[in-house]
Amino acid sequence: xTVLKTxxxxxxAHKGRMALSAVAVLLSVAFVCGTLVFTxxxxxxxxxxFAVTSSDVTVLPKAAKSDDTPQxxxxxxxxxxxxxxxxxxxxxxxxxxxxxxxxVTVVNSDNKNMGSTTGAPTIAGNWxxxxxxxxxxxxxxxxxxxxxxxxxxxxxxKHHLKMGDELRTIAVTxxxxxxxxxxxxxxxxxxxxxxxxxxxxxAQRELLGATGRFTxxxxxxxxxxxxxxxxxxxxxxxxxxxxxxxxxxxxxxxENRKGISSFMNVIKYAMLGFAGIAFLVxxxxxxxxxxxxxxxxxxxxxxxxxIGSSRKQVNRSVLVEALLLGCFGSILGVxxxxxxxxxxxxxxxxxxxxxxxxxxTVKATTPVVGLxxxxxxxxxxxxxxxxxxxxxxxxxxxxxxxTPADGKAxxxxxxxxxxxxxxxxxxxxxxxxxxxxxxxxxxxGAGVVLTLIGFVIIGPLLAGGVVRVISxxxxxMFGPVGRLAERNALRNPRRTGATGAALMIGLALxxxxxxxxxxxxxxATDELDKSVGxxxxxxxxxxxxxxxxxAMEATPGLEHVTRYKDLEARTTSPDGQxxxxxxxxxxxxxAQDLRRKTTAGELSAAYGKDAMSVGSDYAKKHxxxxxxxVSVAFKGxxxxxxxxxxxxxxxxxxxxxxxxxxxxTMKKYLPANKIPPNEIMFAKAKDGxxxxxxxxxxxxxxxxxxxxxxxxxxxxxxxxxxIGQLLNMVYxxxxxxxxxxxxGVVNTLAxxxxxxxxxxxxxxxIGxxxxxxxxxxxxxxxxxxxxxALLGLGLGMSWGATAQKLLALEGLxxxxxxxxxxxxxxxxxxxxxxxxxxxxxxxxxxxxxxxAIATD
Numbered sequence: 074x075t076v077l078k079t080x081x082x083x084x085x086a087h088k089g090r091m092a093l094s095a096v097a098v099l100l101s102v103a104f105v106c107g108t109l110v111f112t113x114x115x116x117x118x119x120x121x122x123f124a125v126t127s128s129d130v131t132v133l134p135k136a137a138k139s140d141d142t143p144q145x146x147x148x149x150x151x152x153x154x155x156x157x158x159x160x161x162x163x164x165x166x167x168x169x170x171x172x173x174x175x176x177v178t179v180v181n182s183d184n185k186n187m188g189s190t191t192g193a194p195t196i197a198g199n200w201x202x203x204x205x206x207x208x209x210x211x212x213x214x215x216x217x218x219x220x221x222x223x224x225x226x227x228x229x230x231k232h233h234l235k236m237g238d239e240l241r242t243i244a245v246t247x248x249x250x251x252x253x254x255x256x257x258x259x260x261x262x263x264x265x266x267x268x269x270x271x272x273x274x275x276a277q278r279e280l281l282g283a284t285g286r287f288t289x290x291x292x293x294x295x296x297x298x299x300x301x302x303x304x305x306x307x308x309x310x311x312x313x314x315x316x317x318x319x320x321x322x323x324x325x326x327x328e329n330r331k332g333i334s335s336f337m338n339v340i341k342y343a344m345l346g347f348a349g350i351a352f353l354v355x356x357x358x359x360x361x362x363x364x365x366x367x368x369x370x371x372x373x374x375x376x377x378x379x380i381g382s383s384r385k386q387v388n389r390s391v392l393v394e395a396l397l398l399g400c401f402g403s404i405l406g407v408x409x410x411x412x413x414x415x416x417x418x419x420x421x422x423x424x425x426x427x428x429x430x431x432x433x434t435v436k437a438t439t440p441v442v443g444l445x446x447x448x449x450x451x452x453x454x455x456x457x458x459x460x461x462x463x464x465x466x467x468x469x470x471x472x473x474x475x476t477p478a479d480g481k482a483x484x485x486x487x488x489x490x491x492x493x494x495x496x497x498x499x500x501x502x503x504x505x506x507x508x509x510x511x512x513x514x515x516x517x518g519a520g521v522v523l524t525l526i527g528f529v530i531i532g533p534l535l536a537g538g539v540v541r542v543i544s545x546x547x548x549x550m551f552g553p554v555g556r557l558a559e560r561n562a563l564r565n566p567r568r569t570g571a572t573g574a575a576l577m578i579g580l581a582l583x584x585x586x587x588x589x590x591x592x593x594x595x596x597a598t599d600e601l602d603k604s605v606g607x608x609x610x611x612x613x614x615x616x617x618x619x620x621x622x623x624a625m626e627a628t629p630g631l632e633h634v635t636r637y638k639d640l641e642a643r644t645t646s647p648d649g650q651x652x653x654x655x656x657x658x659x660x661x662x663x664a665q666d667l668r669r670k671t672t673a674g675e676l677s678a679a680y681g682k683d684a685m686s687v688g689s690d691y692a693k694k695h696x697x698x699x700x701x702x703v704s705v706a707f708k709g710x711x712x713x714x715x716x717x718x719x720x721x722x723x724x725x726x727x728x729x730x731x732x733x734x735x736x737x738t739m740k741k742y743l744p745a746n747k748i749p750p751n752e753i754m755f756a757k758a759k760d761g762x763x764x765x766x767x768x769x770x771x772x773x774x775x776x777x778x779x780x781x782x783x784x785x786x787x788x789x790x791x792x793x794x795x796i797g798q799l800l801n802m803v804y805x806x807x808x809x810x811x812x813x814x815x816x817g818v819v820n821t822l823a824x825x826x827x828x829x830x831x832x833x834x835x836x837x838x839i840g841x842x843x844x845x846x847x848x849x850x851x852x853x854x855x856x857x858x859x860x861x862a863l864l865g866l867g868l869g870m871s872w873g874a875t876a877q878k879l880l881a882l883e884g885l886x887x888x889x890x891x892x893x894x895x896x897x898x899x900x901x902x903x904x905x906x907x908x909x910x911x912x913x914x915x916x917x918x919x920x921x922x923x924x925a926i927a928t929d
Contacts, residue, residue: 091398093820094362097355097813098402098447099409104348104809106410106443111417112341113434119333121261121432123326125207128291130303131325132159132311133318137288144641144708144749146176146245146616150286151317159290162310164298170287172276173198178243178615178779179269186778187224187232187240188614191421193265197242199276203291204257212236213255219275223255225268227427242269243777245618245750246282251275262429282746347806350578352446354810356454357529357575358817359398361568363391363458365824379467388459395455396448403447407440490530497523501871505878513879521872528577528864532570536860537563543859548852554845557836558852561825562860572821573861575814576905579807580865580898581872587894588873589880590800594793596885600726601785607635607666607755608763609770610788613780616750621777625754628773630766635662635755636736640743641708644732646695656685656705656732658739666755667728673699674719680735686719688730705734710743726884814861815909822854822913833917834925847914851907854914858906862899870895 134149143149153170160168175194179187188195200215200223208225213236216223222240229235238253251271277284294303300321308319320328367374374387411433418428500520507513528535540562548555562569611617611625626634638658645651661680669676672689679686685705687697697703697717706712715734723729740748758766763784771782783791826833833846841849870890877888 091362091394093816093823094355094359094451095398095402095405097351097358097816098399098451099406100809100813101348101351101355101450102403102406102443102447103409103413104351105345105446106407106439107413107417108341108344108348108410109439109442110411110414110433110435112337112344113436113439114414114418114428114432115264115337116330116334117434118262118264118428118432119330120326122207122264123329124322125261126203127322127325127329128203129294129300129322130292130307131320131322132290132292132307133320134288135316135318137318144639145747146618146750147281147746148172148174148176148288150281150283150288151290153285153287155311155317156287156290158310159292159307162292162303162307164295164303164306166293166295166298167202168290168292169201169203170273171199171201171203171289171291172273172280172286173288174244174280176245176615177280178777179267180241180243180778181232181234182239184241184776184778185232187228187234188267188779189265191265193267195267195269197244197269197271197276197280198288199273200270201291204270207261208257208259210255211258213253215255216251216270216272216275217254218272219249219278220251221254221272222251223257223270224253225263225266226256226258227263227265228267228269229253229256240269242279243615243618243620243779244280245616246279247618248620249275249279262432263427265427344806347809350582350807350810351813352450354575354578354813354817356450357571358813358820359395359451359454360458361571361817361821362824363395363455364461364571365568365821365828367391367458367462374462375467384464387462391459391462392452392455395452395459398455399448399451400444402451403444406447407443410439410443411435486530487534490527490534492527493523494527494531497521497525497527500524501875505875507879507882510879510882513882517872517875517879520875524868524871525578525581528868529570529574532574532577532864533566534570535864536566536569536573539860539863540569540856543856543863547859548856551848551852554849555852558849558856561829561849561853562856568821568825569857569860572817572857573864575817576811576858576861576902577865577868579810579814580862580902581869582807582810583804583898584866584869584895585872585876586800586803586869587891588870588889589876590796591889591891591894592873592877592880592887593885594796595889596880596887597726597792598789599887600884601789604668604725604727605666605785606668606757608758608784609756609767610753610783610785611756611770611774611780612753613777615779616752617754617780618750618777621774621780622751622754624773624776625756625770628756628766628770630759630762630769632757632759633660633662633665635660635666635757636751637663637753637755638736638739638749639752640739640749643706643708645704645706646691646697647701647703648695650695652691654730656734657728658734658736660736662757663733663755665757669725669728670722672720672722674717676719676721676733678718679733680738681718683713683715683738683741684718685715685732685734685738686721687717687732688721688723690723690730691732692717692720705742707739707743707747709747713738713742724884729884811905815905818854818857818906818909819912821857822850822910823916825853826850826913826917830920830925833920834922834927837920837922838926843918847918850914850917851910854910855903855906858902858909859899862902866895866899 132151132155134151137149156168156170159165174197177195177197179195179197181187210223211226213223224234224240234253236253236256239250240253241248241250257270271279274284277286281288292303292307294300300323304319304321311317311319377387415430415433418430421428497520500516500523504513504517504520507516540559544555544559548559551558622636636659640656640658642656643651643653644656661677664676664680676686678684685703687703691697697720699717699720701717702714703717704712705715715738721731756766756770767784774780774782837846874888877885
């Protein structure tokens with residue numbers, strides 16, 4: 074009880090000094106809880122949607138997959154006779170056929186895409202009774218003929234659609250127009266999909282290219298019949314379901330959820346990873362806070378020891394303070410996490426992915442996880458300062474505040490740090506010289522961890538030299554004030570090292586990712602310049618439909634147009650090994666559009682009759698040589714015996730490992746109704762007509778806004794923009810760790826000012842002005858921030874350079890250091906130091922000189 078009372082008194086006596094540490098715990102816990110609440114809410118939204126849209130029992134084609142689009146662009150379907158047979162099953166209350174396709178694009182009269190901008194699908198189908206479970210018609214009526222369409226209310230609101238507006242639907246079977254005669258509103262949250270409905274005959278004809286077929290059969294169970302019983306009954310009627318996939322409502326919902334779950338897990342664990350980085354940075358802040366508090370209370374602790382307190386009691390007293398700090402910060406963090414999740418939902422909704430707060434999901438485990446993490450991390454971080462407090466002897470009561478450094482401990486620490494750093498450096502070297510990227514990536518990970526820990530440990534050793542160098546360059550111009558700032562930064566290397574290390578972690582990751590991202594862009598640009606001979610590239614979020622292909626081929630000013638199709642196929646090499654990675658069918662002109670080097674044969678020969686090419690890695694792995702025969706079983710077609718006429722060099726990034734054959738060969742073994750639309754198309758302009766052909770091609774593709782026409786400059790810029798957007802997102806998440814690091818600098822300076830109160834009073838008494846005092850503290854902060862920045866940027870660039878060596882094994886061979894970014898971050902760190910020092914410097918400047926001198 075005495076320990077608890079002492080801890081409570083000390084905690085509230087120093088609550089101001091604990092505040093920033095509490096904020097660090099709060100932010101870290103909030104990020105964890107916010108991530109969990111956000112992802113759980115998204116899962117709840119999709120679970121409700123899938124549950125309400127699934128019928129009691131669903132009959133699907135055997136090959137149907139919830140996350141798969143057939144290669145020919147037409148959904149798998151079953152005959153209408155299956156519906157008639159299923160109706161006769163015992164326990165069926167009602168049965169109806171449904172048509173649904175996600176391989177469509179819907180545009181308005183201004184030719185603008187009505188689909189989602191967040192990657193959610195556009196879904197077209199027929200209106201059925203089963204849809205009444207999830208939607209209700211709030212305006213007009215359901216479509217009754219080929220010229221009528223109904224849209225969901227969310228899409229209508231986003232794109233300002235109203236009754237009577239005309240929509241054009243672009244499907245693989247062709248384009249067709251219809252006027253809006255109805256608007257249906259979701260009863261549950263729609264995460265962002267655009268939905269359009271047609272009458273059954275129109276949906277079958279325009280989406281499936283055939284009448285009398287359905288993508289699924291929806292069955293409702295009679296009263297007293299369970300879903301499992303109905304499934305068994307339907308299976309027996311449909312010959313044991315050997316040709317069909319028959320699912321209960323739960324099974325169908327679970328399958329639909331699988332694709333979403335994998336995506337959600339990526340988001341969840343990525344965000345939790347950044348939260349972990351913030352926690353790691355927060356640990357340094359907490360260690361520094363308690364270390365300084367223990368140092369400032371040395372005499373107090375010595376007196377406690379002198380009057381009978383044991384080492385364990387002193388130790389426990391500090392740990393209880395940490396426990397109180399962890400509980401306080403974590404409780405606030407859990408609440409802030411829920412607010413953060415709501416904020417993320419609002420942001421996603423503004424971007425087009427609707428998430429309703431009605432589905433806000435806070436599982437019982439979420440606050441428990443947040444509290445445990447916050448408390449455990451805080452207590453563990455305070456353990457070393459607590460041990461140090463326990464070692465304070467009663468004789469310390471006779472000394473001034475502050476504990477002398479343990480030289481032996483510092484030597485051991487330095488040796489351990491040097492060993493870990495050396496081991497990490499060796500691991501990075503090993504990764505950089507690896508023969509396989511998969512092998513090197515594991516060693517790279519070990520090198521990153523070891524060098525990071527090593528730098529954290531030897532930070533105090535590095536502080537002396539690095540701070541002196543920075544001071545020589547930066548502080549000497551400020552005269553005596555600059556020298557005082559330098560000495561203050563050097564006074565406690567352990568504190569300076571720990572404070573700089575917190576900033577180092579975030580900036581090391583920023584530097585590493587900047588180098589990797591910049592190298593990827595430079596490498597891809599270099600390869601595009603060397604390999605891509607096509608002037609124009611056309612692709613989009615939907616495979617290129619036949620009508621768009623014809624429009625492209627009819628464009629004036631083009632020397633040739635190349636079709637490119639990804640085919641699902643199973644290849645069997647001469648050694649009997651089976652591979653399901655498919656094959657690419659293209660026109661012979663593709664050899665000009667993408668200049669691939671060969672290690673054997675000529676690539677043009679691969680486009681001959683019953684011929685193909687293989688990659689050098691595949692050839693090496695399976696012992697394939699020119700003239701060998703590879704068995705290729707085309708999905709939905711025949712099995713071909715194709716002669717290897719060329720072996721392409723796989724030391725590339727574009728089309729690495731691709732196996733080519735001609736479109737004419739493909740047609741020989743694949744039925745016309747199974748031939749897929751083009752994945753991408755290329756074009757070459759006639760000499761001297763590049764600008765005119767570019768303008769003409771854009772005009773030809775205007776009716777199809779789902780496709781983008783790019784020349785090589787556009788393609789490079791888009792690649793750069795995509796990587797830039799990804800990096801900006803990562804930088805945004807890393808900002809949390811940097812904010813916590815800044816709090817650490819603020820806290821260190823604030824506690825340092827308190828620790829030096831008497832010293833500051835004496836300096837003021839002998840002539841140091843308020844302005845000079847504030848400048849001294851700001852300069853000290855800048856030096857600490859630049860120290861952390863130098864370590865972080867140097868470490869991050871070494872990680873990035875090593876990662877690029879591994880990427881070179883995948884064809885990305887150019888190392889590009891983004892010096893403007895590195896310079897900006899370094900200079901920005903100085904401003905971070907200035908910002909962090911504002912409040913401590915202001916408080917120091919306001920100190921009463923006499924009171925400061927009288928401080929014990």
